[in-house]
Amino acid sequence: MNENCCCCGNADEDERMENVSKIIEKFRDVKGGLIPVLHDVQQLYGYLPEEALRVISDELDIPMTEIYGVASFYHFFSLEPKGKHIIRVCLGTACYVKGGQTILNRLSQELEVEVGKTTLDGKFTLEATRCLGACGLSPVMTIDDKVYARVTLDDVRRILDEYTKMEG
Missing domain, CATH: 1.10.10 (Arc Repressor Mutant, subunit A)
Incomplete structure (x- = not known):
């Protein structure tokens, strides 16, 4: 050494x-x-x-x-450390009407983290956003730069598992 x-x-x-x-x-x-x-x-x-x-x-x-x-x-500044993966759930009108808030609530429950916060293991930060510009595909969420369209409650665990498996 x-x-x-x-x-x-x-x-x-x-x-x-x-x-x-x-x-x-x-x-x-x-x-x-x-x-x-x-x-x-x-x-x-x-x-x-x-x-x-x-x-x-x-x-x-x-x-x-x-x-x-x-x-x-300015929303793009953060005073707290972000997780390795940033999850953003659209709560714009189209996504909200099609269940965006329900998706956000399920993610919060599954990850055991409040909206706007980072999981204890530092893997995920969960954020709500006003519009992701994909209204025709609502409800929409992103993880990092990957877009997930027409997300259902049943999709949430599968999507999270994709990232959990990547981590090993």
Whole structure:
């Protein structure tokens, strides 16, 4: 084993925080640069961790309240870690009428997770969305980039099993 190797995980964290500083530098003089900074930091971590937000606040001299305001206003930012797979269930009018809410409830029950949260094992994040643009195929859900059309309650377990089997 390499004696110079840090196995505690802090080396990765230090490297990511250095990258946060580089991201901030890249957008420091850009008007409205906070959003691109938050976007790139979320790309780096998969969400917006508080430690990174504090660095952004300090280095850009922006109050944390303003940063949280921006991060919580835009739906594409997340203040919590996301699961390996993101499940989105459409609750737009067509999907809702055809049972989208029932599908969402079943997924929540099967995964034992609240909507908007991530399973304890970190495999799935369950989200409700307003429209996935496939109204003629309702009810619709996606897992990552895969679209599932005309989903029934009987389909839910089978679909989840596809991802459980992939994990081994």
